[in-house]
Amino acid sequence: MSNGRKRRILIAKPGLDGHDRGAKVVARALRNAGMEVIYAGLHQTPIQIVNAAIDEDVDAIGLSILSGAHKTIFPKIMSLLKEKGTSDILVFGGGTIPKKDWRELKALGVGEIFTTGSDTQAIIDYLNKTLER
Amino acid sequence: MIKQNCMRIIGSREKVPEGKDSFRNLSGFKIMALYGPEDISPLYNESEIGLPGEYPFTRGIHKTMYRQKLWTIRQLGSLDSPSKANARVRQLLQMGATGISFCLDMPTIMGRDSDDPLAEGEVGSCGGVAIDSLEDMRNLLEGIPLDEISINFVSNSQSSVILAMFAALAEERHIPLEKLTGTMQNDILKEYQAQKSYYFPPRPSMRLTIDTLTFCNDYMPHFNPISISGYHLASAGATPVQEAAFTLANGFTYIEEGINSGLTVDSFAPRLSFFFKVHNDFFENIAKYRAARRIWAKAMREKYRAKDPRSWLFRVHTQTSGSSLTAQQPENNIIRVTIQALSAVLGGTQSLHTNSFDEAVSIPTARSEKLALRTQQIIASESGVINTIDPLAGSYYVEALTNQMEAECYKYFKEIEKLGGVISAIEKGYYARIIADSAFSYQRKIERGERTVVGLNKFVEHEETDIELREADPEFEREKVSSLINLKRNRDQALVKACLNEIREVCQGPDNIMPSLINAVKSYVTLGEIIGTMKEVFGEYREESIY
Numbered sequence: 001m002s003n004g005r006k007r008r009i010l011i012a013k014p015g016l017d018g019h020d021r022g023a024k025v026v027a028r029a030l031r032n033a034g035m036e037v038i039y040a041g042l043h044q045t046p047i048q049i050v051n052a053a054i055d056e057d058v059d060a061i062g063l064s065i066l067s068g069a070h071k072t073i074f075p076k077i078m079s080l081l082k083e084k085g086t087s088d089i090l091v092f093g094g095g096t097i098p099k100k101d102w103r104e105l106k107a108l109g110v111g112e113i114f115t116t117g118s119d120t121q122a123i124i125d126y127l128n129k130t131l132e133r
Numbered sequence: 134m135i136k137q138n139c140m141r142i143i144g145s146r147e148k149v150p151e152g153k154d155s156f157r158n159l160s161g162f163k164i165m166a167l168y169g170p171e172d173i174s175p176l177y178n179e180s181e182i183g184l185p186g187e188y189p190f191t192r193g194i195h196k197t198m199y200r201q202k203l204w205t206i207r208q209l210g211s212l213d214s215p216s217k218a219n220a221r222v223r224q225l226l227q228m229g230a231t232g233i234s235f236c237l238d239m240p241t242i243m244g245r246d247s248d249d250p251l252a253e254g255e256v257g258s259c260g261g262v263a264i265d266s267l268e269d270m271r272n273l274l275e276g277i278p279l280d281e282i283s284i285n286f287v288s289n290s291q292s293s294v295i296l297a298m299f300a301a302l303a304e305e306r307h308i309p310l311e312k313l314t315g316t317m318q319n320d321i322l323k324e325y326q327a328q329k330s331y332y333f334p335p336r337p338s339m340r341l342t343i344d345t346l347t348f349c350n351d352y353m354p355h356f357n358p359i360s361i362s363g364y365h366l367a368s369a370g371a372t373p374v375q376e377a378a379f380t381l382a383n384g385f386t387y388i389e390e391g392i393n394s395g396l397t398v399d400s401f402a403p404r405l406s407f408f409f410k411v412h413n414d415f416f417e418n419i420a421k422y423r424a425a426r427r428i429w430a431k432a433m434r435e436k437y438r439a440k441d442p443r444s445w446l447f448r449v450h451t452q453t454s455g456s457s458l459t460a461q462q463p464e465n466n467i468i469r470v471t472i473q474a475l476s477a478v479l480g481g482t483q484s485l486h487t488n489s490f491d492e493a494v495s496i497p498t499a500r501s502e503k504l505a506l507r508t509q510q511i512i513a514s515e516s517g518v519i520n521t522i523d524p525l526a527g528s529y530y531v532e533a534l535t536n537q538m539e540a541e542c543y544k545y546f547k548e549i550e551k552l553g554g555v556i557s558a559i560e561k562g563y564y565a566r567i568i569a570d571s572a573f574s575y576q577r578k579i580e581r582g583e584r585t586v587v588g589l590n591k592f593v594e595h596e597e598t599d600i601e602l603r604e605a606d607p608e609f610e611r612e613k614v615s616s617l618i619n620l621k622r623n624r625d626q627a628l629v630k631a632c633l634n635e636i637r638e639v640c641q642g643p644d645n646i647m648p649s650l651i652n653a654v655k656s657y658v659t660l661g662e663i664i665g666t667m668k669e670v671f672g673e674y675r676e677e678s679i680y
Contacts, residue, residue: 016239016255018329021369021456024569024680025576031680041678042329043243045251067239068496068605072254098495098602116460116493117589119580 007131008058012040012049014065014073022094022116023064029120030062035127046076053081053089059131060090060111062123070097070105078108090130094118158417159575160374162537168529173536181427182532185522189430191423191535192523193481194446199519205484206509207232207285207450208502213257213609215264215272221499222277228506232484235273236287237261242330244291244668246661247613248621256610260496261287265617265661267654270298271305280308284315285360285450290332292319293341294660296348296358297650304651316357316406316450319345322383322555323362325676326564327369332664335556337671341646342387343394348647350401358401359387360450362408366564368456370572373412374538377421378545379564380407381428386555388437398437402444409449411473411480413457418473419525420534422449422480427535428542450484451477458493462588463600466490471508478512479525485509495602565679620657628656633666640670 011027013020020042031037038056040049053061065073074093081087087109094114097105102113111130114123156164165172183189186196195201208230210222222233238261240252246265247256256263264270274284279302288295296317303313321338324331331338342359349358363371363380371379384405391401407425411418429447433439453473458466467490474487487505489497497505513519525531552558578584585591632653639649653663 016243016245016251017259019368020329021572025573027680028569028573029576039678039680041676067255067258069239069254069258096493096495099597100602116458117586120576121580 007035007060007127008038008056009035009060009062009127010038010040010049010053010056010058011062011064012044012052013042014044014046014049014063014077015067015069016043017065017067017069018042019066019095020064022066023062026062026064026094026114026120026123030124030127033124035124046073046080050077050080050084050086054084054086058089060092060127063091063093064095065093065097066095068096070095071101074105074110075108078110090127092123092126094123158373158414158534159412160372160417160538160541162374162417162534162541168533170529172529172533181536182526188434188442188445190426190446192526194426194448194483198481198522199478199513200522203231203513203519204478204482205232205283205450206230206506206513207234207484207486208506209234209236209260209287209486210502212260213238213263213606214613215262215269216275218262219273219275219277224499225502225506226282228503229510230506232283232285233277234285234287234486235262237291238263241265241291241660242289244332244661244664246617246659247610248617249661254610256613257605263613264295264298265613265659266620266657267298267301268620268657270295270302274299274302279303279306280312282314285318286316287318289318289321289324289328290330290338291660291664292317293345293646293650294654294663296345297647297654300353300647301651301655310352311354313353314355316360317345318362318408319359320362320383320408322386322559323365323380325559325674326366326379326383327371327568328365329676331674332668333671334674335559337640337667338674339390339556341667343390344645344647346387346391346401347394347396347645349404350396354404357404357406360406360408361387364408364410364452366568367410367412367454370568370570370575372571373414373417373421374541375545375567375571376410377425377428377538378542380409381425381432381542382546382549382555384429385432385437388433392437398433398439399441399444402433402437402439403441403446406483407447407449409451409477409482410454411451411477412454413469413473415472415476416531416534417538418476419480419531420538422477422482423531423535424538424542425449426481428539448483450486451480451482452486453477453488455488455492458488458490459586459589460493462594462598463490463494464598465588466493467504467508470505471512474508475512475516475518478518481523491600491602494600496605498601498603500601562677562679565676569680617659621659624657629653629658629662632656632658633662636663636666637670640667 027037027039090111092111185192210225212218239255239258241264346358361384363376367376426447430445433445453470487508489501489505491501635649
């Protein structure tokens, strides 16, 4: 860890959907891997998430979306981050997100998408590697 | 003779060579290499297993089971717009479905209108239909004979409003309320425990549930006001035994709340039904149904003193396991759904929804939905499993698992009781903790390879399988919002205001909310407006995040 502090990750469930199994499993896996996890809880709006990320000074935001609203929610969060001058915060996502939409999301600056069946170790490795740079 | 057999089996069990794997089911029960008569004694006796259609109903709630009446093939047929959902459901009925079921989109589930800023991007989402006003209910049920077909609404926190729209529509069509059949899911307890689509704190929510229950008792005696659901608990991570125990404990809570509100147990217990998930473990699932029927029957007769035998029946709808489906090699899911559906049938379900194989990737296509429906028809007509009633009764393994499942459920009931009952256990974070633990431990087992998921951690293919995906209608949300704005503009505004004031007042007092809601929806007061007003009185619930 270059700056000597633990990595801080915000895990959030944007939108109205309450399927939080994946978000909670990932939150716990990251915590067990030594990261500081802030779980924003359910039904968060994009602005609440971005504000929480800034207040908590996180290195990355993980968004879990299973409702199909990813094409609305990711762009909003990415543009809010830009607006606030905090585009350095890494954004990654997971949930039910068809592969055909990944390119569009990544073009917005979303770092990686982990869907159903992803290994939590892969997420940990990804964060360690990407945040190292 | 039996004793001799027991000795022989114990003997041969000791001789069975054991591999290095430990064999456990999803509930964590250790499974032995061989089962024999001693494994089902001393509980093994006629009165525990009994006969189909007889107390304690281990072998099923009907004397004739599927020989006389097949389970209801009840597929969800929801699409974003009410009229599209209507067309879809008619198509499913035409293809041989025998019951219909509607689920709601996320904004409706969360008590918000399509034009609510928080609804943006989610109108018509999650394969559900957007219901804002009576107009949507009218379009949804257009041409469907409400007095002939039973209709299931996958509706929970907003059930009182949906029920009001349903009743108002029946009145509009001159159908007497007592002729309506169907089910409202209306299980608020599991919302706090797992599904998380709540608005108010548990106690006012329970009051609304009891209001709907009492209203149905008085005016809609053939309508099931609550379907006590384990499915969502299991989807959030609960193991099969936890699903069974928590669902039954929730059922007992509704019984107690009903009795406390002044109803006699036999006046409403026969209309409570259940909803289970069928997991991957074939026999464990069958044991879960058998144990649940027995526990419910015993408690209803012995503890709650129900006299009407219909109050003793654990009637259950089943859905195959969405969370067991993989995005990898999605066609494999067809096989998973088939095995699960067969297990539900051998478990004695009254009704079944089979999932579509593409659900781990997207909202199902019409083609994958049809395949799911045909899966049930093939089991029913070709496999021969329905030819005799409860073919697995007497299997040493199945009966032993059933006994074990029953015994383990009682342990959970004790824990919940110690915490002060179900609502108090919710408030103390008990369910959130247990379910998060189970979900995490399941994920770890998959990642360590202790539990195999074909295509995911074994027999993996690196090439992607291309399947056809359903495209959401990009225009729908805009159209829905603009038609709602139009509807809101063309109402009698003074009347809307008066209705909302009346709802606010009734919420503050002890009277049943249903008459005011029916009145309001007839004046096109919307679901979001009603829930918003209720929130002003009841407040909003926030859970402590436990992970």
